[in-house]
Amino acid sequence: MNKAETCAVSAAEATKTDESYKRIVREISGDIRSGKLSPGTRLQSENRLKELYHTNVYSVRKALAKLKEDGLLYTVPKFGVFVGKQEDKEMTCRADVLPHAVDSVITSSMKVRFATPSGLPCQRRLWEKAAASFSKTSLFAEMEILYHRNTPDSFPEADIYEYAGSFSAYICNKNLLNIREYFSEAIRNSERMFDNTGVPLYYTGPVLLYNLDLLEKLGFKEPVYRNYEEEVAYLEAVTKKAVAASLNIPGTAQNMIFRLGNHLDEIFRDIQEGKLGEEEFAEKYGAVFRRLTDYWRKYKISYPKSALEKFRDFRMGNTPFFFGMLSDFMTMKNVDCPFRSGGALMYSVDDTVTRIPVVLAVDAQSPHPVDSLRLIRHLQNPEFQKDIAEMGMLPLEEKNMAFLPYSNLPRTIEFARPVCFHTPEEHYVCTNVLNVDLWNIVLFNKPVREAIHDTLMFSRSYLSMKLDNMTIDRQKMWSALYDV
Known part of the structure; x- marks a missing residue:
C-alpha cells in the first residue's frame, strides 16, 4: 500500500470513528432525556459499550468525553462512569459502603411528594419531624412536603394529598388510587376508611x-x-x-x-x-x-x-x-x-x-405508589398519633384522647x-x-x-x-x- 492509499484509509477510518462517536452521543443523551437511563445509573465498561454500538474503543472514549463535557455523565474513580451531574458524585460514592451495588445500578433517593394545606408552625414542625424519621427508616425514599392554600387551583402535582372530608376528592378533581381494592392490607386501620381512596390520619371538628x-x-x-x-x-x-x-x-x-x-x-x-x-x-x-x-x-x-x-x-x-x-x-x-x-x-x-376525618390519598398516576403507602403507614404510627393529639387534633384511637389539650375532656367521649x-x-x-x-x-x-x-x-x-x-x-x- 503506497502513501496515498494509506492516507485514504486513515481518512475513511477517521470519518467512520467520527460518525460512530456522534451516534453514541446521540443515543446515550437520548436515553438520558427519555428516562431510560436515570440519574445514578452506572454505564457499562468501555469494552461492553464498544460491542453494543459496533464500534471501536476510540469512538466510545470520545463519546464519553463529550457527554461528560455536556454535564450528562461523570466519573467516580475506581467505580466507573455514571449518569448525572458532577454534584451527584457524592451520592454515588455510597458505593464505598454498598460495594455489592456497583456492578449493577446505583439507586438515588426518590421524592415522595406530600401535598398539605396544614401549614401552621406547629404543623410544619410535625411534618418535618415525620420527614426526618421517614428518611431514616426508608432506604431509597424521602418525604417532600408541598404546602398549598387548599383551593382547587392551588393543588400541586403530588403523590399523596391530605384533605378533610371525602368531598374534597370531588372538589380537587383528582384521580385517586383505589387503596381499599388493591392495598387494604398495606396500611393500618383500613377498616376506618370511608371510601376506596382516603386513609384516615386524624380528625378535626x-x-x-x-x-x-x-x-x-x-x-x-x-x-x-x-x-x-x-x-x-x-x-x-x-x-x-x-x-x-x-x-x-x-x-x-x-x-x-x-x-x-x-x-x-x-x-x-x-x-x-x-x-x-x-x-x-x-x-x-x-x-x-x-x-x-x-x-x-x-x-x-x-x-x-x-x-x-x-x-x-x-x-x-x-x-x-x-x-x-x-x-x-x-x-x-x-x-x-x-x-x-x-x-x-x-x-x-x-x-x-x-369528627371530620382528615385523610391521605394517593394519586393514581403516582410513579411511587408503594413508597407513598409506606409513608402513609409511617404517619399512622403510635408516636405520630400521640403528637397529633398533643397538638389539638383528634387522634384515631381512643387511648390517645388523654393527650388532648382541652378543658372539658370526660373519661369517655361518645363520638x-x-x-x-x-x-x-x-x-x-x-x-x-x-x-x-x-x-x-x-x-x-x-x-x-x-x-x-x-x-x-x-x-x-x-x-x-x-x-x-x-x-x-x-x-x-x-x-x-x-x-x-
Missing part, C-alpha cells in the same frame, strides 16, 4: 375557643359542660352577661350541619330514600332543628363568611368566645395573644362529638359517626341545601316548618335531576352506596 380573662371578669370559670344541654346553658349565661357588658357577640367558623351529630346522616338518608312525607319528616326532625338553632338564632351568631373578621375580633379580646374548628385552636397557640385562652370540645345536638360525604350529590344536599336552610333559621328567622319544606323540596328535586342525568355506571354506583 368543632371547638369552643374562650378568653379566660374575660370569663373571669364576667364571673365564670372555664367551660366544663358534659352534654349539649349544659353547653348551651353555659353559652347562654356567658353571652347574656357579655352583651350587658357591651362586649361583642361571638362569631363562628362552623357550619350548622357539623352540630347535628348522627342526625346528619339520618336526615340525608330520609331525604334520599323518599319514604317520609313532609309531615312525617317535620314530626321526626322539627324538634332537632329548633334545639340546634335556638341559641344561635337568639343572638344572631354570625355567618361563617365573616369568620376571619370575627376570629380577629376574638383575638383582640373583644368577645369571650369564638366557635371555631380545631385548626383555630392551633392558630391561637401559635400567635401572640394579650389574654389567656383555651379550648373546649363542643357537643352536637344529640350529645355526641363530631358521632364521622362526617363523610360519599358522592358529590350528598355533599351538595348537605352543605348547599340543608346547611343553608339551618342558617336561614338562625340569621333571618325563617320558620322551622318552612325550612323543612324547602329542604325537602330542593333536595329531592335536585337528586331526581342528577339521577336522571347520570350514566348507567354512575346509577349502579349510587344504588350500591344508598341501596336505591
Whole structure:
C-alpha cells in the first residue's frame, strides 16, 4: 500500500470513528432525556459499550468525553462512569459502603411528594419531624412536603394529598388510587376508611375557643359542660352577661350541619330514600332543628363568611368566645395573644362529638405508589398519633384522647359517626341545601316548618335531576352506596 492509499484509509477510518462517536452521543443523551437511563445509573465498561454500538474503543472514549463535557455523565474513580451531574458524585460514592451495588445500578433517593394545606408552625414542625424519621427508616425514599392554600387551583402535582372530608376528592378533581381494592392490607386501620381512596390520619371538628380573662371578669370559670344541654346553658349565661357588658357577640367558623351529630346522616338518608312525607319528616326532625338553632338564632351568631373578621375580633379580646374548628385552636397557640385562652370540645345536638376525618390519598398516576403507602403507614404510627393529639387534633384511637389539650375532656367521649360525604350529590344536599336552610333559621328567622319544606323540596328535586342525568355506571354506583 503506497502513501496515498494509506492516507485514504486513515481518512475513511477517521470519518467512520467520527460518525460512530456522534451516534453514541446521540443515543446515550437520548436515553438520558427519555428516562431510560436515570440519574445514578452506572454505564457499562468501555469494552461492553464498544460491542453494543459496533464500534471501536476510540469512538466510545470520545463519546464519553463529550457527554461528560455536556454535564450528562461523570466519573467516580475506581467505580466507573455514571449518569448525572458532577454534584451527584457524592451520592454515588455510597458505593464505598454498598460495594455489592456497583456492578449493577446505583439507586438515588426518590421524592415522595406530600401535598398539605396544614401549614401552621406547629404543623410544619410535625411534618418535618415525620420527614426526618421517614428518611431514616426508608432506604431509597424521602418525604417532600408541598404546602398549598387548599383551593382547587392551588393543588400541586403530588403523590399523596391530605384533605378533610371525602368531598374534597370531588372538589380537587383528582384521580385517586383505589387503596381499599388493591392495598387494604398495606396500611393500618383500613377498616376506618370511608371510601376506596382516603386513609384516615386524624380528625378535626368543632371547638369552643374562650378568653379566660374575660370569663373571669364576667364571673365564670372555664367551660366544663358534659352534654349539649349544659353547653348551651353555659353559652347562654356567658353571652347574656357579655352583651350587658357591651362586649361583642361571638362569631363562628362552623357550619350548622357539623352540630347535628348522627342526625346528619339520618336526615340525608330520609331525604334520599323518599319514604317520609313532609309531615312525617317535620314530626321526626322539627324538634332537632329548633334545639340546634335556638341559641344561635337568639343572638344572631354570625355567618361563617365573616369568620376571619370575627376570629380577629376574638383575638383582640373583644368577645369571650369564638366557635371555631380545631385548626383555630392551633392558630391561637401559635400567635401572640394579650389574654389567656383555651379550648373546649363542643357537643352536637344529640350529645355526641363530631369528627371530620382528615385523610391521605394517593394519586393514581403516582410513579411511587408503594413508597407513598409506606409513608402513609409511617404517619399512622403510635408516636405520630400521640403528637397529633398533643397538638389539638383528634387522634384515631381512643387511648390517645388523654393527650388532648382541652378543658372539658370526660373519661369517655361518645363520638358521632364521622362526617363523610360519599358522592358529590350528598355533599351538595348537605352543605348547599340543608346547611343553608339551618342558617336561614338562625340569621333571618325563617320558620322551622318552612325550612323543612324547602329542604325537602330542593333536595329531592335536585337528586331526581342528577339521577336522571347520570350514566348507567354512575346509577349502579349510587344504588350500591344508598341501596336505591
